Amino acid sequence: MTDPDARPQSGSGLGPATGPETSPETGPARGGGPAYPLSWRLLDAIEGLAALWPARASGAVKWALLAPALALVALLLWGLGVMADASLREMDFRTYRLSEDWSLANYARALGSGAFWATARRSLLAAAVVTIICLALAFPYAYAMTRTRSARLRKLLLVGLFLPFFIGQVVRAYGWLIVLGQEGLANEALGALGLGPWRMLFQYPTVLFGLVQYMLPFAVLMLAPALAAIPEEVERAAESCGASWPRALLHVVIPMALPGLIAAALVVATLTLTDFATPAILGGGTNDFLANLVYDQFFRTSDAGLGSAITLLLTLAGTTVAGVLLAAAGVAALGVRGAR
Amino acid sequence: MTDLSRRRLLTTAAALGGASALPFGLRAQEPEKPAEIIVRAWGGVWVDSLKKGVSDPFTAATGVAVRHDLTEDNEIKPRIWAAVDQGRIPPIHINWDTTANATSSALRGACEDISDLPNLANVLPLARPIGLDGVPIVNTYAYVYVLAYRPEAFPDGAPTSWNVLLDPRFRGRVALYNDGIGFHPAAQIAGGGTLADIPGDMDACWEFIAKLKDQQPLLGEDPDFTAWFQNGEIDVACTISSNAREARANGVDVAWTVPQEGAKVDTDGMWIPKGLPENELYWAKRYIDFALSLEAQQVWLDGLGLPGVAPGLTPPADLAGDPSYPTTEADFAKLLLVPPRIQAEHTAEWFAKFKEIMQG
Numbered sequence: 001m002t003d004p005d006a007r008p009q010s011g012s013g014l015g016p017a018t019g020p021e022t023s024p025e026t027g028p029a030r031g032g033g034p035a036y037p038l039s040w041r042l043l044d045a046i047e048g049l050a051a052l053w054p055a056r057a058s059g060a061v062k063w064a065l066l067a068p069a070l071a072l073v074a075l076l077l078w079g080l081g082v083m084a085d086a087s088l089r090e091m092d093f094r095t096y097r098l099s100e101d102w103s104l105a106n107y108a109r110a111l112g113s114g115a116f117w118a119t120a121r122r123s124l125l126a127a128a129v130v131t132i133i134c135l136a137l138a139f140p141y142a143y144a145m146t147r148t149r150s151a152r153l154r155k156l157l158l159v160g161l162f163l164p165f166f167i168g169q170v171v172r173a174y175g176w177l178i179v180l181g182q183e184g185l186a187n188e189a190l191g192a193l194g195l196g197p198w199r200m201l202f203q204y205p206t207v208l209f210g211l212v213q214y215m216l217p218f219a220v221l222m223l224a225p226a227l228a229a230i231p232e233e234v235e236r237a238a239e240s241c242g243a244s245w246p247r248a249l250l251h252v253v254i255p256m257a258l259p260g261l262i263a264a265a266l267v268v269a270t271l272t273l274t275d276f277a278t279p280a281i282l283g284g285g286t287n288d289f290l291a292n293l294v295y296d297q298f299f300r301t302s303d304a305g306l307g308s309a310i311t312l313l314l315t316l317a318g319t320t321v322a323g324v325l326l327a328a329a330g331v332a333a334l335g336v337r338g339a340r
Numbered sequence: 341m342t343d344l345s346r347r348r349l350l351t352t353a354a355a356l357g358g359a360s361a362l363p364f365g366l367r368a369q370e371p372e373k374p375a376e377i378i379v380r381a382w383g384g385v386w387v388d389s390l391k392k393g394v395s396d397p398f399t400a401a402t403g404v405a406v407r408h409d410l411t412e413d414n415e416i417k418p419r420i421w422a423a424v425d426q427g428r429i430p431p432i433h434i435n436w437d438t439t440a441n442a443t444s445s446a447l448r449g450a451c452e453d454i455s456d457l458p459n460l461a462n463v464l465p466l467a468r469p470i471g472l473d474g475v476p477i478v479n480t481y482a483y484v485y486v487l488a489y490r491p492e493a494f495p496d497g498a499p500t501s502w503n504v505l506l507d508p509r510f511r512g513r514v515a516l517y518n519d520g521i522g523f524h525p526a527a528q529i530a531g532g533g534t535l536a537d538i539p540g541d542m543d544a545c546w547e548f549i550a551k552l553k554d555q556q557p558l559l560g561e562d563p564d565f566t567a568w569f570q571n572g573e574i575d576v577a578c579t580i581s582s583n584a585r586e587a588r589a590n591g592v593d594v595a596w597t598v599p600q601e602g603a604k605v606d607t608d609g610m611w612i613p614k615g616l617p618e619n620e621l622y623w624a625k626r627y628i629d630f631a632l633s634l635e636a637q638q639v640w641l642d643g644l645g646l647p648g649v650a651p652g653l654t655p656p657a658d659l660a661g662d663p664s665y666p667t668t669e670a671d672f673a674k675l676l677l678v679p680p681r682i683q684a685e686h687t688a689e690w691f692a693k694f695k696e697i698m699q700g
Binding site: 091093094095096097109113114115118119177181182183184199201202284285286288293296298299300301302303304306 | 418449512519572684685696
C-alpha cells in the first residue's frame with residue numbers, strides 16, 4: 001500500500017523518523033519531533049488498523065471489498081426475480097389484480113403483438129446504428145484529445161466532452177425541439193435560403209440523431225483512457241519501420257485500443273437499446289422503443305404482468321447484444337486479465 | 341384583504357360550515373387538523389385553477405395547508421396501490437384523477453367510500469359514479485374531447501366532421517393522445533359504427549384509426565397539444581377543450597368544434613386512498629366536499645372552462661352556448677359517453693390495439 005522508498009516512515013513504530021523538518025501541511029517542526037504531512041500520518045494509522053485484521057481472514061479481504069458491489073447485484077437479481085414472478089401472472093381487469101396462478105400468457109401476448117416486434121426492431125436497429133456512428137465519431141475525437149500537443153486544444157476538447165454531462169438528456173432533447181421544429185432555427189435558416197420548411201422532428205432518423213448526440217460523450221469517455229494508455233512511441237516505432245500513419249493507426253493503434261472500443265460499444269449499445277426519453281420526446285409518439293412500451297404497460301394500462309414480461313424480454317435482448325459483442329471480440333478484448 | 345376576497349372567505353367559511361353541520365360520522369368535535377393535506381393534480385392551468393378555486397379558500401377557512409403533488413395520475417397509481425396493499429399510509433390524501441383511471445383503483449378496492457359527503461346531496465347526478473358499489477369516487481366536472489383546429493388552415497370555416505383528420509392536406513399535421521384516449525367513440529361513429537357497439541364490435545373504430553395512421557399523426561399528452569399548436573407543428577387535433585382554450589389564452593390562434601358525429605364526454609373526479617389516519621381522512625373528505633360546493637366550483641371551473649356538478653354555475657362568458665360546455669340533458673345527449681367502468685375494463689385491450697396500429 002505504501003512505498004518505503006518513496007517516503008520516510010513516520011513514528012508509527014515501524015522505524016526511526018528520517019523525514020524533512022518542514023512540510024506544506026505541517027509547517028516547521030516544533031519541540032524537536034518529526035514533522036510529516038497529515039495525510040501520511042492518516043495512511044500510517046490506517047496501516048496500523050489493517051494490522052489488526054487477523055491473518056487467517058486475509059482471504060476474506062477481497063470479498064469484503066466486493067461486498068457492496070455484490071449487494072447491488074443481489075438487489076438487481078432480487079428485483080428481476082420479483083419481475084419474473086409478476087411476468088407469470090395475468091392481470092384481471094375486473095379487479096385490477098394479478099392472478100394467483102402462473103402461466104406464460106403475458107409472454108404469448110407480448111410475442112404475439114405487432115407493437116412489441118415493431119418497437120423491438122426499432123430499438124435494436126437504433127442500438128446498432130447509434131453505436132457504429134458514435135464509435136466512428138468518438139475515435140477521432142478521443143485520439144485528438146489524447147495526442148494533441150496543444151494544451152488549449154486539449155482543454156477545449158475536454159470541455160466539449162464534459163459539458164453535455166451537465167445538461168440532462170431531457171433538456172437536450174427539448175433543445176432539439178426548438179432547433180428542429182417547424183418554426184425552429186434550422187427551418188428559419190432554410191427559409192432564408194428559400195427552402196423548406198421541412199418536417200424534421202418526430203421521425204425515426206431524428207430520434208437516432210438525438211441519441212447519437214446523447215451517447216457520443218459516453219463513447220469518448222470510454223475510448224480516451226484506452227488511447228491514452230497506448231504509448232506514442234509505439235506509433236513512432238511502426239512509422240520508423242516504414243508504416244504510413246494510416247497503416248500504423250489501422251494495424252497498431254486500433255487493435256491496441258480494442259478494449260476501449262468494445263467497452264464504448266457495450267455502453268452505447270445497451271444504453272440506446274433501453275433508452276426512454278429521447279424516443280418519447282423526439283419520436284412524436286409513433287417511434288417508441290421497448291422501454292416506452294414497458295412504461296405504457298406499468299403506468300398507462302396498470303398491467304404489471306405484461307410490463308414485467310416485456311421488461312424481461314428487453315433484459316434478454318440487452319444481454320444478448322452484450323454477449324454478441326463480447327463473443328465477437330473475446331472477453332480478453334476488454335483487458336480482463338486471464339480471460340480467453 | 342379586498343372586499344371581494346373578504347366576501348369570498350365568508351362564503352367559503354359558510355360552505356365549509358354547512359358541511360360541518362352534517363359532519364362525517366356525526367362528530368361532536370372536529371378531529372385534529374393535519375399540518376397539510378396533499379392533493380395530486382395536473383400541472384399548468386389545471387393546478388392553478390384548483391389552487392385558486394379550492395385549495396387556497398380551503399386553507400383560508402380551515403387553516404389546513406394544501407400541497408399539490410404534480411406526479412402524473414398514472415404514475416401515482418401504482419404507488420398508492422402498493423401502499424394500500426402493504427398497509428402503509430398512502431403518499432397523498434386526495435387523488436384528482438380521470439374517472440376511468442379512478443375506476444380501476446375502485447375496482448381494486450383502493451378507495452375509501454365517500455358517500456357521506458354532505459354536498460353530495462346537493463349536486464347533479466353526474467357526480468356519482470356509475471356501476472360501482474358505494475361512492476368510491478365523486479365526479480367533479482365533465483369535459484369534452486373536441487376537434488381543435490387552427491382557423492388559418494380552415495379558411496372556409498370550422499370543420500364539420502372527424503373525417504377532416506383524413507384529409508391529405510393535413511398529412512403529418514394532425515394529433516391525438518398517445519394512448520388514443522378520447523378518440524375511440526368519435527372514430528367509431530366516423531368509421532360507420534355505432535356507440536352502442538362499444539365495446540362489443542369496434543371494427544369501425546380501428547379501421548378509422550388505421551386510416552389515420554397513414555396521415556402520420558403526432559401522438560402526445562396535454563401539454564404537447566398546446567406546444568404543437570404554438571409551434572405550428574399541427575393544424576388539427578383531438579384534445580380536451582381546456583387545452584385548446586388555454587392555448588388560445590396564450591395567444592395561439594386556435595378554435596374548436598364538436599363535429600356532427602359528436603365528441604366524447606368524460607368526467608374527472610376525486611378519491612381518497614385507503615389507509616389514512618382517521619383525522620386526515622376527515623380533512624380529506626372536507627376538502628372534496630368543499631370542491632363540490634358552488635363557491636369552489638365557480639372559480640375552479642371558470643379557470644378550466646368546464647361544466648361542474650354544482651347546480652347554478654354560471655358559464656364563463658366565452659363558453660356560453662358552446663357545445664363543449666354541456667349543461668343540460670339535451671347538451672349531453674349530443675355527446676358520446678362510454679361508461680367509466682367499461683373504459684376501465686377495456687383500457688388495456690384498446691390501448692394494445694391502438695399501439696398495434698400506431699407503432700406498426
